[in-house]
Amino acid sequence: xxxxxxxxxxxxxxxxxxxxxxxxxxxxxxxxxxxxxxxxxxxxxxxxxxxxxxxxxxxxxxxxxxxxxxxxxxxxxxxxxxxxxxxxxxxxxxxxxxxxxxxxxxxxxxxxxxxxxxxxxxxxxxxxxxxxxxxxxxxxxxxxxxxxxxxxxxxxxxxxxxxxxxxxxxxxxxxxxx
Numbered sequence: 742x743x744x745x746x747x748x749x750x751x752x753x754x755x756x757x758x759x760x761x762x763x764x765x766x767x768x769x770x771x772x773x774x775x776x777x778x779x780x781x782x783x784x785x786x787x788x789x790x791x792x793x794x795x796x797x798x799x800x801x802x803x804x805x806x807x808x809x810x811x812x813x814x815x816x817x818x819x820x821x822x823x824x825x826x827x828x829x830x831x832x833x834x835x836x837x838x839x840x841x842x843x844x845x846x847x848x849x850x851x852x853x854x855x856x857x858x859x860x861x862x863x864x865x866x867x868x869x870x871x872x873x874x875x876x877x878x879x880x881x882x883x884x885x886x887x888x889x890x891x892x893x894x895x896x897x898x899x900x901x902x903x904x905x906x907x908x909x910x911x912x913x914x915x916x917x918x919x
Contacts (some may be wrong), residue, residue, distance in 0.1 A: 765849065804827070861910060
């Protein structure tokens, strides 16, 4: 490839990747913490330290932590913190974010695979190569976003399928030409 073709290949790869990710985000936005947690709640700072108030975790606080919540506190008349309620907004946000990551992977992996397959057959070849690079980037991005949420067997299977796709590209584009 000459320098102009390399530049076009790079431009197609970057721009198509950005287009796919921005478009997916426009139609399927990421959950925001503010949608789950009230960030306007004032933080009341205790006047006395926990040692001065002889504070230990209560049964309610332990139950709150055990159930995935975050204790919220107020301040009593003596200036010591007091347990008010158990807030589950962070665990609810985490659950929504994990679901988002799973769905994002289910959207991006096929889009990346389609871009790769499209690039294999697209002519001129240097433009097709841009779509193939873009497809690889999109698949890697989708996989990385969701990798921590997958079980170990599914991780292996997904990586195997992605490797098989890259080997398919190598065969169709490089080995088959010889």
